[in-house]
Amino acid sequence: MLIFGLMMTFSPERRAAAFVTTPQMAKDIPVLIKKYGFDKPFYVQYLTWIKEISHLNLGYSLVASRSVVEAFWYYFPITLELNLYAAPCIIFLGIWMGTLAGRKPNSVFDHVSRIFSIIGWSLPTFLFALVLMMIFYGYFSWFPPGVLSDELTMYVRNSDDFIRYTHLYTIDGILNGRLDITINALKYLVLPVITQAIVICALLMRVMRSGMLEEMSKDYIITAMAKGADKRTIYLKHARRNALIPVITIAGQLIAFLMEGSIAVEIIFNRQGIGWWLASSATQLDMPVLMSMCLFMAVIFVLSNLVVDLIYAAIDPRIRLS
Numbered sequence: 252m253l254i255f256g257l258m259m260t261f262s263p264e265r266r267a268a269a270f271v272t273t274p275q276m277a278k279d280i281p282v283l284i285k286k287y288g289f290d291k292p293f294y295v296q297y298l299t300w301i302k303e304i305s306h307l308n309l310g311y312s313l314v315a316s317r318s319v320v321e322a323f324w325y326y327f328p329i330t331l332e333l334n335l336y337a338a339p340c341i342i343f344l345g346i347w348m349g350t351l352a353g354r355k356p357n358s359v360f361d362h363v364s365r366i367f368s369i370i371g372w373s374l375p376t377f378l379f380a381l382v383l384m385m386i387f388y389g390y391f392s393w394f395p396p397g398v399l400s401d402e403l404t405m406y407v408r409n410s411d412d413f414i415r416y417t418h419l420y421t422i423d424g425i426l427n428g429r430l431d432i433t434i435n436a437l438k439y440l441v442l443p444v445i446t447q448a449i450v451i452c453a454l455l456m457r458v459m460r461s462g463m464l465e466e467m468s469k470d471y472i473i474t475a476m477a478k479g480a481d482k483r484t485i486y487l488k489h490a491r492r493n494a495l496i497p498v499i500t501i502a503g504q505l506i507a508f509l510m511e512g513s514i515a516v517e518i519i520f521n522r523q524g525i526g527w528w529l530a531s532s533a534t535q536l537d538m539p540v541l542m543s544m545c546l547f548m549a550v551i552f553v554l555s556n557l558v559v560d561l562i563y564a565a566i567d568p569r570i571r572l573s
Contacts (some may be wrong), residue, residue: 254545257296258538262287266538304546310539314531319543322528328418328523329398330517334509335419336440342502344448345455346495352456353463353494354486364456371453377515380446387442394442396521400435407432418502443520447513451505462494473536495566503559505553557561 258266267283283288288299298546303309306322352361375397387394399407407420416426421440424433459529466472467490475485510525517526525544532540 252297252563254343255300255542256293259293259296261536262537274433279412291402300542304543309543309546312528312532312540314528314535314540315538318363319539322540323525323543323547324418326524326528328524329522330510330526332421332436333440333443333447333513333516333524334506337444337451338506338509340444341452341505345452345502346459346491346498348452349456349459350441350463350486350491350494352460353467353490356464356482361460364437364460368453368457368460372451372457374434374450376446376450376513377519379450380442380516383442386530394438396442396519397439398522399432399439403432403435439520439522443516443522446516446520447509452507454505455498455502459494459498462497466490466494492566496563499559499562499566502553503555503562507548507555510551520532 263284264280267280288296291299309319312319312322314406315325317325348364348367352358352364355361383546384396388396398404407415413427413429413432414423415425420436421433424436426432463486472485472490472571475489476482514526514530516522517524518530528540529544531537532544534548
């Protein structure tokens with residue numbers, strides 16, 4: 252409602268222009284204002300918008316030159332494919348490094364990992380992406396930007412033999428028996444995945460390390476160690492499990508952010524996904540897209556919080572029993 256109210260600061264003519272799909276329709280701005288009720292009070296326009304989105308009528312995207320729903324399903328698989336590979340790397344690498352650093356505080360690994368986390372979290376994403384691009388593409392020519400090579404892109408778009416089951420190149424390549432497409436798509440994913448993983452897992456590592464240090468100082472851990480319990484069991488089964496609670500909270504929020512699309516990563520590596528579409532729509536004031544993306548972000552955050560709550564109960568029996 253707040254964002255919709257901010258959109259109301261634009262004139263009715265500017266908001267109606269978002270529904271102009273052809274040059275000939277430009278002269279029909281007054282008609283569009285009447286048709287979509289842009290001259291009516293705020294509450295009437297808001298209720299109308301709610302009614303339209305309930306029927307999945309999200310408007311027309313000027314940037315994509317198609318309806319918002321069609322454009323979303325065109326761009327979303329590109330962002331989803333990147334996150335399918337980046338998210339596991341971020342979670343497992345962050346938890347693993349944080350656990351080791353917490354088990355052996357002030358060790359060489361702990362100092363190195365803390366330096367890594369500070370640099371990784373402080374370094375701007377766009378700068379790190381540009382450095383990787385200059386080294387691995389500009390100098391070595393190993394990992395080019397994009398989603399798929401030009402030759403294979405033409406084949407996928409024009410061939411009737413290639414079936415887009417999931418619209419994820421790495422998976423569809425396997426399902427169609429074209430491993431060359433899968434390998435090529437993975438090649439284009441290397442640098443974006445590294446960028447996402449290094450920058451974001453640094454935060455998870457720091458939280459996991461702090462959680463491990465806090466748990467290791469508690470009475471039940473000290474008692475277990477005094478009784479001669481297996482240290483591996485103490486570290487991994489008891490301390491790490493309790494230290495995962497804040498990590499899961501942050502991980503859920505980070506994954507939700509990833510699903511919105513990393514604007515810097517998608518623009519620099521020329522992956523035209525949700526982030527690229529959102530940035531282009533913002534610069535051109537493509538308001539139906541902006542409103543729809545805000546709605547999408549809200550849904551993603553609600554679902555991520557629900558999943559996090561369910562994982563809480565699976566990890567900590569006290570939460571489940573209460």
